[in-house]
Amino acid sequence: MRVLVVEDERRLAVALQRGLQSEGFSVDVALDGPQGLWMATEHDYDLIVLDIMLPGLNGYRVCAKLRAAGNESGILMLTAKDGEYDEAEALDTGADDFLSKPFSYLVLVARLRALGRRTGRRRPQVMQFGDLLIDPARRACSRGDTEIRLTAREFAVLECLARRSGEVVPKRDILEQVWDSAFDGDPNVVEVHVSAVRRKIDAPFARAALETVRGAGYRLAADGG
DSSP states (O other): OEEEEEOSOHHHHHHHHHHHHHTTOEEEEESSHHHHHHHHHHSOOSEEEEESSOSSSOHHHHHHHHHHTTOOOEEEEEEOTTOHHHHHHHHHHTOSEEEESSOOHHHHHHHHHHHHHHHTTTSOSSEEETTEEEETTTTEEEETTEEOOOOHHHHHHHHHHHTTTTSOBOHHHHIIIIIOTTOOSOTTHHHHHHHHHHHHHTGGGTOOOEEEETTTEEEEOTTOO
16 A cells, blocks of 8 residues: 655654555655645545644644545544544544544554555455456465465565556556655666566466567556466
8 A cells, every 4th residue: 555644754754654655555754734645636545644733734634625526545643642632633624533632553554454455445455367366455465275475565566566466567656556655765676676677477387478578568467467
């Protein structure tokens, strides 16, 4: 899932970004309200972690503007400790859930996964391509009766391709979806992960579901190869 963290405490924002990335999320960060609103409008996020106290535009107004514009991303708002009024206003403004500061990181991750399941119901819970099954809710993958173990990042790459099966997905799209929109590292990291996924979902089964389209990107065969 792709997540936007809107938090003006830079150290907390960076810590959340690194932690969520290690869990397999693709994470972008905005450090103030206007930037958060712009990023949420310009990009497609599954989930938004939105602080209330933000420079330029507070979290309530960001949330209200997004909902008024028809944005359906799952929004988890960070509220003040014991802030009953904050929590009530967050929900009234359009947030799906809230978490009071200071919060447990484990609880935050669990809340985000639960929120992702609720707001993502319009997507198929299990995607099937021939005998290749991909279950985003459980982060599970299998061919027939054989379970395939993937790392969090490998699964995210496979899910990105699966949601556009049959299409050629450019490397840049994968970087933005699985890493983040500001990624400035070696783009060959995509090739490394695609190769790792191919070794696991294709090679042991004598299949060719995951194709490299030279100069264009990668494609997952709709029939599972």
